[in-house]
Amino acid sequence: MNKKTIITTLLALVAMVGQAQEKREYNISGFVPDGIVKVYLYKTEGLGNRVFLDSAIVADGKFTMKGNRPAYDLVSLGNKGLHSITFFVDGEPMTVDFANDTLIASTLNEKFQGYMAEDKVFTDNFYRLFMASKKAASETEKHETEQQITANNEAMIEQARRVIRENRDNVIAAYFLQAASGYMDYEELSAVIDSTTYYFNHPLMNEARQRLQVLQLRQVGKPLTNFALADPDGQSHQLSEWCGQGKYVLIDFWASWCRPCRMEMPNVIQNFERFRDLGFEMLAVSIDDKKSAWLRGIKDFGTPFVQLSDLKGRNSELAAIYGITTIPANLLVNPQGKIIAADLRGKALTKKLEEIFNDK
Incomplete structure (x- = not known):
């Protein structure tokens, strides 16, 4: 490693440490409806676990709160009976009116709230459809509702992609990459994870960076690693019995307990039946650990x-x-x-197979 490379690397490390240590002030004033006596500042970690950071006593329907957090930390403000507001700690003062559902804040946070409102439409729609699928009177009605759920999720991810494109110069992109990165292939994800941007080192990027490392294992152009697996009768098979034998093969990972797999499976089956006679094969690899559950899932x-x-x-x-x-x-x-591709779902799978077999 030459001297210039060493200096460049050290400067990059210094910049990263500086970002990690930088603090920004939150200075919040607000109004709440009657009956609210306290407002909390908190972070959400893991599976919905709240870590409380600060609080303010409400007096005459008003409160103020001031403190410091790591620069652009993502935090939430709220309490029972209030719609929580999630924002970035960017050092700009903020006024929240919970009674009238209004926010006056920095350009960054007002822009973020606009995107969050768009995202909430998809989230609310998902829960509405999910409950409808549970109450479906027939398998046909349930299937139609699950197709609507899939379409809603695809639209939500496309919205996230648009937000990321529009915010490559700020941390908003990091928030939406949390959801969208799971739907991106190596080429797309590596293009939006730019090490020169501020958000690259944001904690919200941890999952996206880890996924990029994972996707390198199944990068386009890599030869498939042969492997032995058993069929339901206990007979051992090599992947090479199907792969590399002149057909396009989709290896689909699923499990009997996986509800998203259940919602996606009709689309997978439809594509298999459409393209099978054109040179398309499918291998379903179960991530079950009990044979009885696996066999039941195959039947279901x-x-x-x-x-x-x-x-x-x-x-x-x-x-x-x-x-x-x-x-x-x-x-x-x-x-x-x-x-040649990975994690093709919904319309993306159909589109790819149409391109391959020139069948539209």
Whole structure:
């Protein structure tokens, strides 16, 4: 490593440390409806766990709160009976009127609230459809509702992609990358994770950076690693029995307990039946750990293609090789046995197969 490279690396490290240590003030004043006696500042970590950071006593329907947090920390303000407001600590004063649902803040945070309002439409729609699917009177009605859920989720991710494109110069992109990164392939994700931007080192980027490392394991152009798995009868098979044998092969990772897999499966089956006679094959790799659950899932899902598993659950060796940490997930392999795409869902799967087989 030459002297210039060493200096550049050290400067980058200094910049990263400086960002990590930088503090910004939050200076909040606000109004709340009758009956609210206290307002809390908190962070949400893990599976909805709240970490309380600060609080303010309400007097005559008003409160003030002031303190310091790491620069651009994402925090929330609220209490029972209030709609929480999530914002970035950017050092600019903020006035919140919970009674009239208004916010006066920095350009960054007002812009963020606008995007959050758009996102809430999708979230509310998801919960409405989810409850409708649970109350469906027939399998046909349930299937139609689940298709609407899939379409709603796809629209939500497209909205997140748009927000990321519009905010490459600020931390808003980091927030929306949390949701969208799981739907991006290596090329798309590596293009939006730019190490020269401020948000690259933001804690919200941890999951996206980890996913990029995972996607490198199944990068387009890599030859598929051969592996042995058993079918439902206990017979061992090599992936090479199908992959690299002149057909396009989709290796689909699923599990009997996976509700998103259940919602995606009709789309997968529809594509298999449409393209199977054109040179398309499918291998369904279960991440179940109990054979009875696996067999029941095959029957419930009605999957008409090859079924394989090592019945090691989340410790599946094949899943580990390709960095499969969430399902549904898939790999599309070309006739020569090389990966050409990953994590194709919904319309993206159909579009890719239409391109391959020139069938629209």
